[in-house]
Amino acid sequence: MGVMDLPTLVRGRRTVTLGIWSRYRASQDGSSNGRTTGVEIVTGLPRSLLDIFAEIQTERADELLLMWPDALCETCRRPQYSQSLATNSILYPYTAARLEVAVLVRRPEWVEELRRLVKLCDPYAMTANFCTLDEMLDEALDKGDDDYDIDEQARRRNTEVATF
Numbered sequence: 001m002g003v004m005d006l007p008t009l010v011r012g013r014r015t016v017t018l019g020i021w022s023r024y025r026a027s028q029d030g031s032s033n034g035r036t037t038g039v040e041i042v043t044g045l046p047r048s049l050l051d052i053f054a055e056i057q058t059e060r061a062d063e064l065l066l067m068w069p070d071a072l073c074e075t076c077r078r079p080q081y082s083q084s085l086a087t088n089s090i091l092y093p094y095t096a097a098r099l100e101v102a103v104l105v106r107r108p109e110w111v112e113e114l115r116r117l118v119k120l121c122d123p124y125a126m127t128a129n130f131c132t133l134d135e136m137l138d139e140a141l142d143k144g145d146d147d148y149d150i151d152e153q154a155r156r157r158n159t160e161v162a163t164f
C-alpha cells in the first residue's frame with residue numbers, strides 16, 4: 001500500500017500523498033530489527049530508492065539521490081526473483097523513455113523496441129492500467145509533444161495510472 005502512495009509512481013493523482021511509505025519506514029526505525037533492506041518485491045526497486053522517492057517533493061531529494069549508493073546489485077544476490085523484479089519494475093522506466101518524445105520522433109525504431117520489450121512483461125502488457133498508460137504515451141508521440149504532461153492527461157481521463 002505504501003508503494004501505491006508514492007508521488008512518483010502514480011500519474012494523474014488528484015489527492016495528496018498520505019506518506020504511508022515514510023510512516024511505515026519510520027515505524028521500522030523504532031523496531032529492534034531496524035529498517036528492512038534489499039529489494040521491495042512489488043516494484044522490484046531497492047527499498048532505499050523508494051525511501052528517496054517518498055522524499056521526492058522535499059528539498060532533501062537532490063541530496064538524497066546524490067548520496068544514494070547503487071543498491072541495484074541486491075537484485076543480483078537474489079536470482080530466484082530475477083524475472084519478477086525485472087517485470088515489476090519495467091513500467092516506470094518505460095514511461096520515462098516514452099516521454100522523451102523529441103528523441104523518439106527522430107528514432108521511431110526505438111518506440112517499436114520499447115513496445116516489444118514491455119509486452120514481454122506479462123501480466124502487465126494487457127491490463128487496463130497499461131493500456132491507458134500506453135494510450136497517453138502514444139498521444140504524446142502522435143502530437144510530437146515533448147512537454148506532454150502525463151499527470152494532467154490522466155486527470156483529464158479521470159484516472160490514476162500506476163507505473164510500478
